[in-house]
Each structure stands twice: as structure tokens, then as C-alpha cells.
Amino acid sequence: MFDAIVPLLTDPAAWLALTTLIVMEVVLGIDNLVFISILSNKLPPEQRQKVRRLGIGLALIMRLGLLATIGWIVGLTAPVFNLGFHGPLNSHGEPSFDTMFSWRDLILIAGGLFLLWKATKEIHHTVDPTPSHDVLDKKSVVINNAGAAIVQIILLDLVFSVDSILTAVGMTDHVPIMMVAVIVAVTVMLLASDPLANFIDKNPTVVMLALGFLLMIGAVLIADGFGVHVPKGYIYAAMAFSALVEGLNMAGRASSKKKQAALDAHQAELNARETAGPGV
The missing domain is CATH 1.20.5 (Single alpha-helices involved in coiled-coils or other helix-helix interfaces)
Incomplete structure (x- = not known):
């Protein structure tokens, strides 16, 4: 491993790839961080920081674990089944959408649906905070159980981690570069988590904006799962x-x-x- 790292230290292309990948990983991590911030703010104040740090720590563990099984991750892009439908061809001769699904596509679609459900639930409560018998209001908006919050964070960590690692695989073939980029990006997330969560908590209008972001991200994840690639x-x-x-x-x-x-x-x-x- 050490012998593979030394040549990279003197390779300008490796440093350029590392810098670019760090920026990409930080940007991709924003989505993950916004979700963790909104969810942790629903907890009692004494539990929020601990749950945020645990969620970000789990994100790092997942990313490094997925990097350790890089061959399996690449295999997630292989088609699993095909429904046989596709959209009209674009200017590049590719279908605008298709129904040939890989495990990556299924994970993105599931994660997108979860984000749409979660953001819709929070928006519904914000707009109409009175109790109702709506299916979205079966649970209290305030999460008293940190375990429930952690489970939801783990689910989204998995989705964002798969997307993050596949992005890294597409940009470089060097696993050490991927690992350094992931560690730096997660460290930035950790440093920014408390200020961002406190800012969102003190500015109610920002909460609605952040929930709108989550809706958009959820829709983009679903579209990506169906082969509709929206430029990030x-x-x-x-x-x-x-x-x-x-x-x-x-x-x-x-x-x-x-x-x-x-x-x-x-x-x-x-x-x-x-x-x-x-x-x-």
C-alpha cells in the first residue's frame, strides 16, 4: 500500500485529481449534511450534537467500507433486470430514460422516495402544525428516540455513500486518492455540522428552503435511477x-x-x- 502511495505524491495529475475529487465530495456531502441537520434538530437539545457526529461518523465508515470493496461497488452498476421501456433518443443517440435497472439505480430510487416522503412530511407539519389523522402525521414531528433518528440517518448515509463512491470511481483509479478525498470531505462535514444545524434551527424560513432542497434532491435521485441524468x-x-x-x-x-x-x-x-x- 505504501509503495503505491509514494509515486502519487510526486505526480501532478494525482494532486489535481485529489483536489477535484475533494471539491466534488464536499459538494455531494452537503445534501447528506442538510438531512442530518434537519433530522437532528427534531431531537431534544442535549442529544443533537451527539447524533450529528454519530451520523457523520457512520457516513465516513460507510464510505471507507465501500472503498474497501471497490470491485463490488463497481458491480452495482451492472444491469439486474430490464422492463424493456425507454424514451426517445437524444442528440447523443442515447435514450432520454430507460428501465434497465442496476442495484445502484434501485438504491437511488429508494433513497429518493424516502427523501420525498420525509421532506413532504416535514413541510406538511410546518404548513399545518395542528394534529390530524393524515398518514404523514402518524408520528410526532419531534423525535424523542435518538435511535429512530440514527436509523433514518443510516439509510440516507447509505444512499449518499454509494453515490459518492461511484463518483470517486468515475474520476480516478487510485484508491488512496479516493480515501484521502473522502476523509477530507467528511472532516469538512463534521466541522460544518454544528454551525449549519444551529443556523437552520434559528432561522425557520431556512428550514423550508432546506426541505425544498431535499425534495429536489429526492426527485433527482429518482430520475437518476431511471437513467435521466440531470447535471449536478x-x-x-x-x-x-x-x-x-x-x-x-x-x-x-x-x-x-x-x-x-x-x-x-x-x-x-x-x-x-x-x-x-x-x-x-
Whole structure:
């Protein structure tokens, strides 16, 4: 293993691949981190940080474990069955969608459906918090059992880990580079987890935006499972633009609050002078 790493240290192409892969893994990890943040914020405050770190730690273990079985991972892209349907051919001569499914496709579809269900449930509760007999409200929105949260995190960790490792396999053939990129990306997730979760918890409008992101990510995972490959650059550009708009809204609200506070203070001062009398 050591003999395989030494030549990579002096190879500019290896460093370029490592840098590119780290960026890609960090970007892919954002989806995973948003889900963990939203889910952990449903727990009692004393359990949130522990569950976030456990979830991210499990993500690292899964990614490294999948890398150790790289041959099996590559085999996940082999077709398992074919329903025989496909869409019209695009400009590259490829069908716009197909029903030839591999294990990777099935995992992505299952993960996408889970994300759609989970995000829809949370949006439903946010829009209409009153108790109802709807199927989405059979469980309380506040998770009192950390084990239930961890199980859900593990399920999504598996989906995102498979996607992450297959992306790494497509970018480089060197397992040490993949391992370093994964470790760096998960370390960034760990450092960003508490600030991101606290930010989401303190800004309710950001929660709705993040749930919208999860809906979009779930739809993209399902589409990917059916052979419809949406360029991830478009997805993250849309997310960045939405986040920028929400940031401007937050800045506007903060400015309005400051102006209102100044007006209230000025009015209070005028009232105090009137109460004290003209001689003051």
C-alpha cells in the first residue's frame, strides 16, 4: 500500500485529481449534511450534537467500507433486470430514460422516495402544525428516540455513500486518492455540522428552503435511477441562487427590525419627555 502511495505524491495529475475529487465530495456531502441537520434538530437539545457526529461518523465508515470493496461497488452498476421501456433518443443517440435497472439505480430510487416522503412530511407539519389523522402525521414531528433518528440517518448515509463512491470511481483509479478525498470531505462535514444545524434551527424560513432542497434532491435521485441524468451543476446552481435570495430576505428582515427598534426607542423617549412635563 505504501509503495503505491509514494509515486502519487510526486505526480501532478494525482494532486489535481485529489483536489477535484475533494471539491466534488464536499459538494455531494452537503445534501447528506442538510438531512442530518434537519433530522437532528427534531431531537431534544442535549442529544443533537451527539447524533450529528454519530451520523457523520457512520457516513465516513460507510464510505471507507465501500472503498474497501471497490470491485463490488463497481458491480452495482451492472444491469439486474430490464422492463424493456425507454424514451426517445437524444442528440447523443442515447435514450432520454430507460428501465434497465442496476442495484445502484434501485438504491437511488429508494433513497429518493424516502427523501420525498420525509421532506413532504416535514413541510406538511410546518404548513399545518395542528394534529390530524393524515398518514404523514402518524408520528410526532419531534423525535424523542435518538435511535429512530440514527436509523433514518443510516439509510440516507447509505444512499449518499454509494453515490459518492461511484463518483470517486468515475474520476480516478487510485484508491488512496479516493480515501484521502473522502476523509477530507467528511472532516469538512463534521466541522460544518454544528454551525449549519444551529443556523437552520434559528432561522425557520431556512428550514423550508432546506426541505425544498431535499425534495429536489429526492426527485433527482429518482430520475437518476431511471437513467435521466440531470447535471449536478444545474442543481447546485439553483440551490446557491435560492440561498442567495433567502440571504437577501434575511438581511432585509434584520434591517427592518433595526429600524423598528430605533423608531420604538425614539417614540419611548418622546413619551418620557411628555410625561415629565414641559420644564424638563
